[in-house]
Amino acid sequence: MEELLVIIIQFFIEVVAQVVLELPIDLLTSKTSEKTQVNFLIGLLFVFLGGALGGISLVVFPNSLIHSSWLRCTNLIVAPLISYHVSKRISKSKENVNAIIQARFALLFTFSLVAVRLAYTHH
Secondary structure: OHHHHHHHHHHHHHHHHHHHHHHHHHHHHHHHOOOHHHHHHHHHHHHHHHHHHHHHHHHHOOEOOOOOHHHHHHHHHHHHHHHHHHHHHHHHOOOOOOHHHHHHHHHHHHHHHHHHHHHHOEO
8 A cells, every 4th residue: 555655656746747847848849849850859858858857856865765676667667658648638738739749758758767767766
């Protein structure tokens, strides 16, 4: 029961942080979402920002809230997928935004954040 509560709290923190930090970047990229080369560079930016935020979060939270190794690995897959779907749903309500591309950016950001945390947190 305690592990389930920890998973819910960590999920909430990661998704809220991702949405809050991604919002300003979404506003900047909404007009360029049709350009492939720009999308690739922005995708790399999201990977870098997600990894950087994951590294910064290690300073504040050096220990993992999830103690089970299989749950941490599951989090590496589930958190980006949920982030993808939430971002896609939010992006559909905006005009001049390609929801699929924005959702891919969210997936990249969340995956790199969770991957850095998985690799470097104390267990």
